[in-house]
Amino acid sequence: xxxxxxxxxxxxxxxxxxxxxxxxxxxxxxxxxxxxxxxxxxxxxxxxxxxxxxxxxxxxxxxxxxxxxxxxxxxxxxxxxxxxxxxxxxxxxxxxxxxxxxxxxxxxxxxxxxxxxxxxxxxxxxxxxxxxxxxxxxxxxxxxxxxxxxxxxxxxxxxxxxxxxxxxxxxxxxxxxxxxxxxxxxxxxxxxxxxxxxxxxxxxxxxxx
Amino acid sequence: xxxxxxxxxxxxxxxxxxxxxxxxxxxxxxxxxxxxxxxxxxxxxxxxxxxxxxxxxxxxxxxxxxxxxxxxxxxxxxxxxxxxxxxxxxxxxxxxxxxxxxxxxxxxxxxxxxxxxxxxxxxxxxxxxxxxxxxxxxxxxxxxxxxxxxxxxxxxxxxxxxxxxxxxxxxxxxxxxxxxxxxxxxxxxxxxxxxxxxxxxxxxxxxxx
DNA sequence: ATAAATCAAACAAACGTTTAATTGATAATA
DNA sequence: TATTATCAATTAAACGTTTGTTTGATTTAT
Numbered sequence: 001x002x003x004x005x006x007x008x009x010x011x012x013x014x015x016x017x018x019x020x021x022x023x024x025x026x027x028x029x030x031x032x033x034x035x036x037x038x039x040x041x042x043x044x045x046x047x048x049x050x051x052x053x054x055x056x057x058x059x060x061x062x063x064x065x066x067x068x069x070x071x072x073x074x075x076x077x078x079x080x081x082x083x084x085x086x087x088x089x090x091x092x093x094x095x096x097x098x099x100x101x102x103x104x105x106x107x108x109x110x111x112x113x114x115x116x117x118x119x120x121x122x123x124x125x126x127x128x129x130x131x132x133x134x135x136x137x138x139x140x141x142x143x144x145x146x147x148x149x150x151x152x153x154x155x156x157x158x159x160x161x162x163x164x165x166x167x168x169x170x171x172x173x174x175x176x177x178x179x180x181x182x183x184x185x186x187x188x189x190x191x192x193x194x195x196x197x198x199x200x201x202x203x204x205x206x207x208x209x
Numbered sequence: 210x211x212x213x214x215x216x217x218x219x220x221x222x223x224x225x226x227x228x229x230x231x232x233x234x235x236x237x238x239x240x241x242x243x244x245x246x247x248x249x250x251x252x253x254x255x256x257x258x259x260x261x262x263x264x265x266x267x268x269x270x271x272x273x274x275x276x277x278x279x280x281x282x283x284x285x286x287x288x289x290x291x292x293x294x295x296x297x298x299x300x301x302x303x304x305x306x307x308x309x310x311x312x313x314x315x316x317x318x319x320x321x322x323x324x325x326x327x328x329x330x331x332x333x334x335x336x337x338x339x340x341x342x343x344x345x346x347x348x349x350x351x352x353x354x355x356x357x358x359x360x361x362x363x364x365x366x367x368x369x370x371x372x373x374x375x376x377x378x379x380x381x382x383x384x385x386x387x388x389x390x391x392x393x394x395x396x397x398x399x400x401x402x403x404x405x406x407x408x409x410x411x412x413x414x415x416x417x418x
Numbered sequence: 419a420t421a422a423a424t425c426a427a428a429c430a431a432a433c434g435t436t437t438a439a440t441t442g443a444t445a446a447t448a
Numbered sequence: 449t450a451t452t453a454t455c456a457a458t459t460a461a462a463c464g465t466t467t468g469t470t471t472g473a474t475t476t477a478t
Contacts, residue, residue, distance in 0.1 A: 112319065
């Protein structure tokens with residue numbers, strides 16, 4: 001895939017980038033090929049030319065998302081880490097990933113064009129792989145509580161928890177006047193990591209001291 | 210609104226029901242009015258007649274969702290509860306709500322037709338109200354850690370955590386062979402409540418004893 | 419000279435909405 | 449009691465757009 005992109009023109013990448021922005025803002029089916037072509041400054045027919053159709057763009061984006069997610073999770077495994085540092089590093093890395101690739105992540109988590117068979121199958125397969133990696137990480141993290149049968153609960157729960165802020169960000173910023181800077185996301189990542197580690201009980205005692 | 214429904218025929222309710230199923234399965238913009246009309250056994254023009262357009266159905270569904278969410282949260286406040294029982298009751302009630310109204314909840318949480326101005330504004334307003342109720346509940350629950358400035362993090366995080374299973378359910382059931390019965394959701398609700406209360410640390414020690 | 423890249427134009431299909439006519443039941447009139 | 453008036457409910461058909469895709473010619477670079 002990396003090779004293809006260099007053989008093909010910039011248009012390929014511009015289409016992916018423009019689509020990612022548009023798909024993240026609104027749902028896949030509500031974005032038209034002409035809107036994409038305009039934003040990417042390419043002719044409409046380039047979409048079918050490069051991606052075989054509109055759905056092909058989404059598949060490209062989803063593949064990038066899952067690759068990114070996999071490597072982020074795997075890179076978060078550091079053998080010498082304590083359990084606490086494991087979780088904190090993991091949460092920090094995931095938040096970093098979402099911040100630097102917000103659009104792709106929002107699409108990967110929330111876009112649900114299940115009526116496109118290719119997309120649906122890809123999601124099933126990748127979810128399966130995610131569960132396996134989740135199991136690996138659980139044991140490597142020495143999270144002994146996390147039996148196989150619980151991975152499918154806690155895995156999605158953890159990821160959804162972390163992404164939730166970014167899906168609500170637009171609404172929240174219209175209500176509160178918060179600056180979403182590095183400091184904010186340090187706190188954000190740490191807060192959720194501590195919640196995940198110790199719950200609101202441990203969290204409250206720690207903060208009150 | 211309750212009155213209107215009795216003046217109007219069954220068609221009104223059939224349209225809402227059919228749309229909820231379809232919008233939950235696929236995104237709002239990928240569902241056509243003819244598909245809705247077929248499933249509801251009504252003429253296409255009834256949609257504009259009753260709802261003023263396709264978007265009107267979504268607004269009706271979202272209003273029901275937010276009303277439901279508000280009353281579920283408020284009904285979870287029992288003054289005599291301990292902190293632990295407060296959270297467990299809250300989580301139990303939310304899971305019950307999602308189970309009995311899965312479609313409406315999936316739409317309320319994940320459907321994002323932000324390019325429909327009326328829908329977007331409604332979501333902003335209701336999110337605002339949700340945050341206020343979140344604050345009320347936090348203090349009533351004696352969750353002293355939950356300052357105002359953290360509600361906008363923990364509120365969405367908690368809800369997203371609980372809904373995550375239902376958004377992933379289709380994928381998960383293709384991987385694992387799990388029966389999603391009453392027992393499963395008792396465990397599910399309790400597991401996430403304990404995670405929220407004590408984190409994976411407290412959770413593991415409790416389970417290993 | 420060859421092949422990839424880009425273009426304007428047209429394609430049929432599906433989209434949401436509107437129209438005007440008709441049905442059905444209820445209320446008012448004679 | 450029979451007839452008329454009224455209005456909500458429902459229908460088939462057509463409306464003009466917009467949809468994603470394809471075609472065939474043209475440009476660009478190798």
